[in-house]
Amino acid sequence: MYRISIWGTGNVAYRLSIELKAAGHSIPFICGRNVTSGKKLVRILNKEENNPHKVEEATFFTNDFHSLKDSDIIILAVSDDVIQTLAKEFATITFKDKKIPLLIHTSGATSIEALECYPFTGVLYPLMTLSKIKPVNFKLVPFLIESYSPEGEKILKDIVLSLGSEYMISTSDERLKMHLAAVYVSNFVNYLIGLAFDISKPNQELLMPLAIETVRKAFLYEHPSIVQTGPAKRGDIQTISKHLKLLEGMSEHRYVYEMLSKLISKQ
Known part of the structure; x- marks a missing residue:
């Protein structure tokens, strides 16, 4: 299982983080500019009923993107118009000898090229309407995935399969x-x-x-x-x-x- 931090506090971030935690992944950080929504999501993720695999690492809220650098994966579950800006911010992080986290976005309409300033990227697009007010059976959610590297593609496949979902490898044009x-x-x-x-x-x-x-x-x-x-x-x-x-x-x-x-x- 992976250590997955999520930037975003909206519908996709909400549903995806809950499902990832329930699947046994660690969610060390929820990051975002909406402090109220972010802290509410953290409280939900730290509830015992949302942690069936007894993951020991608790989830914390932060608005400092540098805190996410020790994650295996960073998910940008944000609106399309800020994906590229955030990717540029993450590209400024100095990782030194540490393994670089996979940076992925969840948009269906944004090309993977929006992340091109960062060295290790992918796309994880859930083809489903998601909202905070209604749970979704993720076993019925197909994902479209894309990565420039075999290692990134494997990680994306691992995530989808851990959710019990199906995936299709697609280009940005196909996904759009x-x-x-x-x-x-x-x-x-x-x-x-x-x-x-x-x-x-x-x-x-x-x-x-x-x-x-x-x-x-x-x-x-x-x-x-x-x-x-x-x-x-x-x-x-x-x-x-x-x-x-x-x-x-x-x-x-x-x-x-x-x-x-x-x-x-x-x-």
């Missing part, structure tokens, strides 16, 4: 494409569900079985268009007109309905 695809199946779908909530409340929970079956069925066939249903697909103008009448006064919902119906009708 998958990140784009993920926006469609996650962010856009969630937005549409929000519109559906507005229309159906207080009965929105009745839509859950339909939403689950729709996604499940879409992945069973060669392409989701094969199983596309609904009034736009079958050219049911009468039903579409009724729906549009219900959406009077809801300009955003009506705009999306008309746009998507037009696109679906052309499939």
Whole structure:
């Protein structure tokens, strides 16, 4: 197991650090500029129930990146726009005779080249929506990994396998494409569900079985268009007109309905 320090206190840092600790890795430091969130995460990591392997080393919070230099791995779980800046800061550390930690980021949209000023790098991208408020079964989370060196790639594989997850070795371009695809199946779908909530409340929970079956069925066939249903697909103008009448006064919902119906009708 590895000594893994994490720079970041957001959703990815939160979920990933808890899972890594539960897998038996040491998390010596949580580092970041948000002191309140960082110290809260440290308290969670030091709870006995989050340490099933009885890892002896406790976790501490710091905002001094020099404290992380004795780690085996440093994970930058931060927003894309600060990855390169942080990499440059870590590149200023003098390691002397010590082994250089593997510096990795977790972004799907940022190239590994953002870390090029540092000598030993990698990418560990979890292809999953992560949030502090809801745990995720990491055995179901695929990771896209990348490293310039065989040693770095082995470490990334070790991390993923310790979580019980699967991985795919990918280039930065391939990872960016998958990140784009993920926006469609996650962010856009969630937005549409929000519109559906507005229309159906207080009965929105009745839509859950339909939403689950729709996604499940879409992945069973060669392409989701094969199983596309609904009034736009079958050219049911009468039903579409009724729906549009219900959406009077809801300009955003009506705009999306008309746009998507037009696109679906052309499939």
